[in-house]
Amino acid sequence: MDNDVELMRELLLQLEDYxxxxxxxVVISAELEAESLERDSDEVExxxxxxxxxxxxxxxxPDAPGFFLFRKLTQKGARxxxxxxxxxxxxxxxRHYAQLRREAEPD
Numbered sequence: 001m002d003n004d005v006e007l008m009r010e011l012l013l014q015l016e017d018y019x020x021x022x023x024x025x026v027v028i029s030a031e032l033e034a035e036s037l038e039r040d041s042d043e044v045e046x047x048x049x050x051x052x053x054x055x056x057x058x059x060x061x062p063d064a065p066g067f068f069l070f071r072k073l074t075q076k077g078a079r080x081x082x083x084x085x086x087x088x089x090x091x092x093x094x095r096h097y098a099q100l101r102r103e104a105e106p107d
Contacts, residue, residue: 005097007047008056009090010037012073012081015057019072025059028068041066056080 014033018026030045037044048068051057056077060069073081084090 004043004047005094007037007039007043008051009080009084011044011047011051012056012077012084015051015070016073016078016081018070023071026070027063028070030066030068051077 011033014036015028018028020026028048030048031041033039033048034041034044045062045066045068048057048070049062052059052061052068054076055074057070057072058074059071063069084093
């Protein structure tokens with residue numbers, strides 16, 4: 001998967017709404033999320049795994065194919081969401097991400 005920063009943001013915004021109090025595990029369907037975001041379910045499933053691996057979300061993680069077990073956004077994920085709500089900060093974040101990707105590309 002191409003780590004699509006827009007998809008990461010969209011998913012984190014949706015996942016924020018799924019958090020419960022007290023914290024409990026929520027089953028996320030990649031297919032339903034993909035449908036609501038007008039994306040491919042494999043792309044969403046891969047992005048959920050990346051968000052989990054990068055410690056932006058907490059939970060048991062991948063479950064059966066197409067399903068993900070989610071508990072909450074981590075502090076890192078919550079900070080990303082909070083900062084990405086400001087349009088100027090979001091544009092700056094995207095530029096920074098694009099620069100990091102260019103630097104990581106082989107010559």
